[in-house]
Amino acid sequence: MSVNIDYKFIDETLDEYGRKPSSTIAILQKIQERYNYLPKEIFPYLAKQIGISEANIYGVATFYENFSLEPKGKYVIKVCDGTACHVRKSTPVLERLREELGLSETKVTSDDLMFTVEIVSCLGACGLAPALTVNDEVYSSMTPDKASELLKKLREE
Amino acid sequence: MMLKTREDLIKVREQYMRSATKETKKILVCAGKGCVLNGSLNIHAKLKELLEAKGIACEVELQDEQNDSVVGIKATGCHGFCEIGPLVRIEPDGILYTRVKVEDCEDIIEKTIVNGEIVDRLTYTLNGKNYPKKDDIPFYRLQKRLVLDHCDKINPTSIKEYFAVGGYEAFEKALFELGSDEVINQITISNLRGRGGGGFPAGKKWTQVKRQKSPTKYIVCNGDEGDPGAFMDRSVMEDDPHRMLEGMMIAGFACGAKEGYIYVRAEYPTAVERLTNAIKQANEYGLLGENILGTGFNFQIYIRKGAGAFVCGEGSALTASIEGKRGMPRVKPPRTVEHGLFNEPTVLNNVETFANVPLIVLNGAEWYKSIGPENSPGTKAFALTGNIMNTGLIEVPMGTTLRQVIYDIGGGIRNNGEFKAVQIGGPSGGCLTPEHLDLNLDFDSLKKVGAMIGSGGLVVMDDKTCMVEVARFFMNFTQNESCGKCVPCREGTKRMLEILERIVAGNGRKGDIELLLELADTISSTALCGLGKTAPSPVVSTIKNFREEYEAHINEKRCPAGACQKLKRYTIDPDMCKGCTKCARNCPVSAITGTVKQPHVIDQDKCIKCGACKANCAFGAVKEA
Numbered sequence: 001m002s003v004n005i006d007y008k009f010i011d012e013t014l015d016e017y018g019r020k021p022s023s024t025i026a027i028l029q030k031i032q033e034r035y036n037y038l039p040k041e042i043f044p045y046l047a048k049q050i051g052i053s054e055a056n057i058y059g060v061a062t063f064y065e066n067f068s069l070e071p072k073g074k075y076v077i078k079v080c081d082g083t084a085c086h087v088r089k090s091t092p093v094l095e096r097l098r099e100e101l102g103l104s105e106t107k108v109t110s111d112d113l114m115f116t117v118e119i120v121s122c123l124g125a126c127g128l129a130p131a132l133t134v135n136d137e138v139y140s141s142m143t144p145d146k147a148s149e150l151l152k153k154l155r156e157e
Numbered sequence: 158m159m160l161k162t163r164e165d166l167i168k169v170r171e172q173y174m175r176s177a178t179k180e181t182k183k184i185l186v187c188a189g190k191g192c193v194l195n196g197s198l199n200i201h202a203k204l205k206e207l208l209e210a211k212g213i214a215c216e217v218e219l220q221d222e223q224n225d226s227v228v229g230i231k232a233t234g235c236h237g238f239c240e241i242g243p244l245v246r247i248e249p250d251g252i253l254y255t256r257v258k259v260e261d262c263e264d265i266i267e268k269t270i271v272n273g274e275i276v277d278r279l280t281y282t283l284n285g286k287n288y289p290k291k292d293d294i295p296f297y298r299l300q301k302r303l304v305l306d307h308c309d310k311i312n313p314t315s316i317k318e319y320f321a322v323g324g325y326e327a328f329e330k331a332l333f334e335l336g337s338d339e340v341i342n343q344i345t346i347s348n349l350r351g352r353g354g355g356g357f358p359a360g361k362k363w364t365q366v367k368r369q370k371s372p373t374k375y376i377v378c379n380g381d382e383g384d385p386g387a388f389m390d391r392s393v394m395e396d397d398p399h400r401m402l403e404g405m406m407i408a409g410f411a412c413g414a415k416e417g418y419i420y421v422r423a424e425y426p427t428a429v430e431r432l433t434n435a436i437k438q439a440n441e442y443g444l445l446g447e448n449i450l451g452t453g454f455n456f457q458i459y460i461r462k463g464a465g466a467f468v469c470g471e472g473s474a475l476t477a478s479i480e481g482k483r484g485m486p487r488v489k490p491p492r493t494v495e496h497g498l499f500n501e502p503t504v505l506n507n508v509e510t511f512a513n514v515p516l517i518v519l520n521g522a523e524w525y526k527s528i529g530p531e532n533s534p535g536t537k538a539f540a541l542t543g544n545i546m547n548t549g550l551i552e553v554p555m556g557t558t559l560r561q562v563i564y565d566i567g568g569g570i571r572n573n574g575e576f577k578a579v580q581i582g583g584p585s586g587g588c589l590t591p592e593h594l595d596l597n598l599d600f601d602s603l604k605k606v607g608a609m610i611g612s613g614g615l616v617v618m619d620d621k622t623c624m625v626e627v628a629r630f631f632m633n634f635t636q637n638e639s640c641g642k643c644v645p646c647r648e649g650t651k652r653m654l655e656i657l658e659r660i661v662a663g664n665g666r667k668g669d670i671e672l673l674l675e676l677a678d679t680i681s682s683t684a685l686c687g688l689g690k691t692a693p694s695p696v697v698s699t700i701k702n703f704r705e706e707y708e709a710h711i712n713e714k715r716c717p718a719g720a721c722q723k724l725k726r727y728t729i730d731p732d733m734c735k736g737c738t739k740c741a742r743n744c745p746v747s748a749i750t751g752t753v754k755q756p757h758v759i760d761q762d763k764c765i766k767c768g769a770c771k772a773n774c775a776f777g778a779v780k781e782a
Contacts (some may be wrong), residue, residue, distance in 0.1 A: 022499075024481035025464055029423075056482075063483040063640075065465030066423050082385030083580060083616040084542035086630055121467060121634055122385035123424055126542040126614075127191045127239035127549055136426060140194050 005042055009034060019049050024060055028067060036076075037068045065120075073109050073116035075154050079132045082122030090130035094119065096144035100151055114155070159443040162451050163333050166325060169442070173321040176219045180229035182270060183248040185309060189235025189396070189550075190427075192242035196259065200243055201232045203262040211266065219317045228270060231318075234308035234396020237550040238296055241281065246291055246309070253291035254279035283568075299566050301528070302552045303536050304512045308396035313431055316438040319399040325444060327515035331407045332452050340411040340518060341367060347522035348534050349514070353379055353470075353507035354582065354611045355687075356533070356600035359514075362504055365494040366412045369502035376409045376417035377498055379475055379507040383422060383467040384583030385634065387614030389538035390508035392550055394421065394428035397512070398435035402458060404511030406444070407518055408504055409456045417458040418479050418498065423465055432460055467638035471686045472497075472505050474640070485640045486686035507612070509538060529555030533599035537610065543579075543617035544571045553598075560594040563617060574619030577718075578702070582611025584631045584638075585691035587698030588624070607698055609691075623720035624703040625710050629657035631695040635688065646689030649680040653696060662723045665711035670700060719781075725766045726782050731756035733778035740770035740779060 013030045017023035027046065032038050038061050047054040061067045079094045097103070097117050101110050109116040125131040128140030132147075139150060160166050186192075186201040208215040214227040236244045241255040247269055254265065254276065261279055268274040280289040288294045302308075311318035319325070331340045345360025366374055378401065382390040393401055405417045421429050436458050439445040447455050461479045468474045469484040476498040478484035497503025513535060517525045526534045533555040539562065542548050546568030553562065563569065563576060570576050578588040581598075587608035589596065596602055603610055618627065636650040653676050656669050677693030684690045700707060709715045716724040729740070729749075736754040741747075748764045751757030759770065771779040 020481075022479065022481040025478065026462065026481075029462060029464065059483050060481070063466065063485075064463075067464060083583070083614070083630070084386045084548075086385075087543050087616065087618060087622055087627075120424070120465075121638070122383065122387075125190055126386050126388055126540055126616075128194060129542060129548075138190065138194055140191070 005039060006034075007045075010042060010045065014046075014049050019051065021050060021052050021056075024050060024052065024057065025064070028057075028061060032067060035071075037071045040069055070109065071113060073114050075114060075134050076116045076118065077132055077134050078118050078120045078123070080121075080123040080125065080130065081119050082126060082129075084126035085122075085130040088129040090132075090142070092144045093130055093132065093142045093147050096147045097151070100148060115151075158441070160450060161443065163329060166329055166444075166450060170320045170324070170326065172221070173219050173317050174323075176221070176223045176317075177321040179223040179226050180216070180219075181226040181249075183229040183231060184265070184270070185231050185233045185236075185246040185248060187234075187236040187242060187244040187246075187309065188232035189237075189239065189242075189308075189392070191235070191239035192244055195243045197243035197245075197257075198232065199259055200245065200257055200262060201230065203259050204245075204266065205230045207262055207266045208270070211271070213266075213270070218312050218315045219321055221317075231312045233311060234313050235305075235392045235550055236309040237300075237302075237305065237552075238294075238547065239549040240547045245279075251290045251292055253281060253289070253294065255281050296547050296549070296551075296566055296568065299553065299557075299561060300551050301536050301554050303516055303528075304393060304400075304509055304538055305397075305550065305552045307400065308392060311397075313396045313398060314434055316399060316435065316442065319397075323519075324399055325403055327518040328403050328406050328410075328444070329450075331410055331518050332450060332454065335518070337367070337411045337413065340407060343517060343522045344411070344514065345522075347517045347525040348532070349510065349517060349525070350533060350535075350600060351506060352509035352513070352537065352612070354585065354609060356610065359506055359510055362494055362506070363408065363412050366414075366502045366504045369495060371501055373499075373501045374412055374414040375498040375501055375503040376405050376412065376414045377476065377479070377503055377505045378405055378417065378419040378511055379470060379472075379505060380419055380421040380425070380428065381463050381470040381475060382425075382508070382612060383470045383638075384585075384612050384614050386540060386542050386580070386583060386616040387612045388540045389550060389613050391425050391428055392538075393508050393512050394419075394425065395431050398428075398431045399439070400515055401508055401512050402432075402435055402439055402445075404514035405458060406456055407514050408506070408511065410454055412504055414504070415455050415457070417456065418461055419458060420461050420463060420469070420475050420479055422463040422469075429460060429462055436460070466640070467634075468640045468686070468688050471688055474686070475505070476503065483640075485642045486688070488685060509613075530597065530599050532601055537598065537613055539598075539613045539615050541567050541615050541617070543615075544574055544619040544622070545569070545617040546571055555599040556597040556602075558595050558597055559589055562598065562615065563594070567617065570617065570619050572619075574621065576617070577620045577622060578618045578624065578627075580616040580618065580627065580631075580695070581614070582609040582694075583614050584634050585609065585687065585694055586611045587694050588618075588627070588702060590702045607694075607701065609694075621718055621720060623661070623716050623718040624699045624706050625657065625716075626661050626720055628696045628699045629654070629661055632657055632692070635692040639689065639692075643683075643685035643689060645680045645683040646685065646692060649676055649684075650689070650692050652676055653680075653693065657696070660707065660710050661716075661721045663710070663714045663721075665707075665714075667711065669711055670704070670707050674700065722766055722768070725768070726761070727759055727764060727766065727768070727770060728780050728782070729757050729759055729770075730778045730780055733776050735776055735778070737775070739773050739775065743769045743773045745769060 245254040350356040474484040474486045538552045734756040741749040
């Protein structure tokens with residue numbers, strides 16, 4: 001999948017954080033915020049500007065859980081499977097979401113690029129367990145039925 | 158406003174303290190994560206609107222000069238008692254209202270603020286007893302909130318409010334009265350131990366860094382609170398960001414560092430926002446920057462956002478991540494105090510540790526040592542979650558017993574269940590059982606029974622929780638988060654996970670327990686970093702305390718807690734079955750046979766234990782065992 005890259009934006013980002021190796025993660029975060037994923041096409045340019053190898057950029061981009069080299073859905077749903085959520089039954093919530101969207105452990109984004117369903121280790125919202133987030137907005141005390149309702153509501157938006 | 162001298166700082170602090178005395182009544186609305194999700198921000202807005210409509214002077218933040226008395230209407234940080242939110246507290250009376258709704262605001266203003274009466278229906282009730290005052294409620298009465306003290310008192314986005322509660326007084330004392338050596342001396346005498354889990358004495362760390370010859374040194378705050386079930390540090394960063402900054406500044410001054418970094422996990426966007434705001438304010442007042450308060454001391458703090466890697470909570474992985482690299486640990490020594498961030502000497506402490514520093518500097522090491530046991534002084538914040546009545550955030554003196562935490566503060570087990578175990582220290586820790594109820598919670602007592610305080614997450618489990626499944630869950634977590642650098646962790650955790658998976662699936666073999674223990678021993682002794690070394694702890698600890706559960710899974714293919722789906726056995730009670738055929742139609746693998754109006758039978762060989770038959774039976778004839 002190719003994407004039109006806004007090099008003006010990339011340059012501004014590089015200026016903002018500085019063209020140095022220690023800024024790599026912050027720069028990638030900003031780019032991902034804009035495109036919802038990291039288009040690999042820009043890695044050669046970034047590497048040159050930051051002054052590290054392409055392999056280094058690729059290494060960082062694949063090491064951290066939050067970076068994605070694949071486009072993500074409009075709504076990124078992160079289902080918390082931390083200890084507290086797990087013992088308060090987060091798995092049935094996850095299963096319902098996957099079932100309704102036709103997703104699985106390996107296929108995380110729906111074909112219409114509307115939804116991505118991921119598991120996260122802990123959202124730190126343990127008092128609200130089981131919890132999930134949709135584009136960083138937290139939904140608490142989830143049940144499978146509440147998850148279905150949530151999908152319905154998001155589809156209507 | 159730029160503060161140039163010590164006198165400027167004292168003047169500003171006194172100004173806001175004066176301003177605070179004009180707030181003769183305060184309405185403190187909890188704006189912690191839990192309460193916000195239940196609509197506390199709307200409640201805050203409504204209360205403010207009602208006050209204004211009635212012509213009652215009010216303010217959401219302290220004003221520079223305030224001559225007339227006003228009602229402070231504050232959106233504060235987390236009050237801790239998340240279970241019964243949204244919470245609204247009225248000061249100075251200390252009245253606590255629980256589960257407040259927008260419709261209740263009128264009564265709160267009219268009855269309580271105007272007439273000084275209590276709205277009975279909003280107060281907390283336990284076992285038929287009514288508790289209108291916060292301090293009488295058992296959940297609060299047994300706590301000692303020092304680090305979390307400001308969280309439920311001030312508006313966390315305002316440095317003015319922090320000044321009004323004595324903010325930056327400790328920093329001032331360090332700069333102008335104690336000097337760097339005495340600060341370190343005080344921290345050392347206080348025996349403040351790292352709150353991130355290891356419990357290493359902070360004073361020792363600071364002394365080692367100060368001793369290094371390199372002119373460049375760093376202060377790093379570990380805000381990568383990744384343990385599932387822990388959110389104490391989040392609360393400090395979000396609800397009292399200035400206290401943590403003050404702790405870092407004092408550390409910077411004491412150790413001779415000019416720069417500090419806060420590494421915050423990406424899952425905490427509010428913490429990043431509040432800290433960014435607090436750093437900006439501190440710069441505006443000249444508490445960060447060049448020549449702070451005319452002393453010649455320069456210090457700046459930067460924030461780095463994590464990108465989702467649990468291993469970055471490990472010291473050398475964390476510094477690698479701040480440097481923009483893959484967050485992988487390295488072999489030690491050299492230690493972080495010698496070769497830390499950018500290869501320079503680095504003080505690396507966690508959020509709660511830094512938040513303790515201003516308290517010690519201000520009140521002295523002897524005061525600090527008077528709290529809790531001698532070898533683990535001070536308090537500890539715990540996140541109380543799982544199958545417990547009162548989920549929330551608590552802070553107790555070190556050495557408080559598990560029984561007090563779970564029963565007196567936590568209110569016991571949810572749904573009248575029975576206490577089975579509590580996981581302490583997250584995926585690196587172990588479980589404590591009913592026999593440990595009278596154990597003191599402090600670094601050394603826990604170590605003796607093979608657990609650790611960790612960052613302070615307490616996940617309570619009832620009798621319906623399967624301990625083998627819990628061990629599998631943690632192993633799955635660590636296995637996912639293993640960075641893959643060293644073989645024992647990368648391969649070993651995977652093998653352990655496979656064994657646990659087959660046990661909970663009913664395919665456990667004889668000798669699996671011994672094999673798990675052998676692998677655990679090898680991994681603990683050979684892994685590169687703390688993550689790997691402690692990865693087997695939940696397994697070892699559950700085997701030690703619940704060996705019979707493992708044996709039941711392996712030998713009898715039975716889950717004593719009735720939690721493992723694959724080990725369930727579904728049967729149809731012929732006396733109750735009406736022969737409606739609904740179960741047979743809903744069975745995804747056609748394992749149920751029978752003729753209409755005759756009792757049906759489940760073929761155990763075909764059954765995949767999905768439970769669809771039980772969910773669909775209108776007569777309760779399908780039994781689960």
